[in-house]
Amino acid sequence: MKMDKTKGYRIDYTKLQLETEQHATLPTAKSAQEEVQIAPSTEGKMPLAITKENKSIKKELVENDLDVVSVINYLNDKACKQFKASSKVTARLEKGRFSDGYTVADCKKVIDTKAKNWLGDRHWQKYLRPSTLFNAMSFENYLEESRVNESPESRPPKPFELDFSKGET
Numbered sequence: 328m329k330m331d332k333t334k335g336y337r338i339d340y341t342k343l344q345l346e347t348e349q350h351a352t353l354p355t356a357k358s359a360q361e362e363v364q365i366a367p368s369t370e371g372k373m374p375l376a377i378t379k380e381n382k383s384i385k386k387e388l389v390e391n392d393l394d395v396v397s398v399i400n401y402l403n404d405k406a407c408k409q410f411k412a413s414s415k416v417t418a419r420l421e422k423g424r425f426s427d428g429y430t431v432a433d434c435k436k437v438i439d440t441k442a443k444n445w446l447g448d449r450h451w452q453k454y455l456r457p458s459t460l461f462n463a464m465s466f467e468n469y470l471e472e473s474r475v476n477e478s479p480e481s482r483p484p485k486p487f488e489l490d491f492s493k494g495e496t
Contacts, residue, residue, distance in 0.1 A: 399421070402438050423463060433470055
């Protein structure tokens with residue numbers, strides 16, 4: 328939407344009076360078609376009509392906020408904390424990760440991994456907070472740590488056993 332975003336305006340009342348006098352002396356249009364041609368254009372000054380495109384933009388914003396709320400509630404449940412999802416800083420951190428292409432599931436993986444690692448330690452327990460977990464610099468590392476922990480390669484390998492009873496095959 329085209330808008331003038333300046334904070335203040337100055338009105339030159341002498342020019343305004345001249346403009347209004349000039350428009351008052353113009354002949355009026357006789358037909359509706361002529362009237363439309365004479366009328367000044369208001370394009371760009373009116374708010375946009377409600378369209379499917381505008382609705383989808385608003386829906387995206389609402390869904391993003393619901394994602395933030397669900398992740399923060401999950402963190403509160405796992406870490407026994409009381410963070411507010413309505414906090415602008417928390418929402419900014421979360422939305423930053425979503426804009427980087429991460430999902431709610433990724434955020435929950437990070438929370439699970441760090442809660443498992445840090446909940447038992449009094450020193451590290453205080454770092455179970457949005458500013459630490461969803462920081463742009465550390466989030467990817469935490470997520471990768473959670474992926475390594477759940478992959479089968481992270482488990483210790485089974486000892487190699489030879490079975491001589493089967494013979495050669």
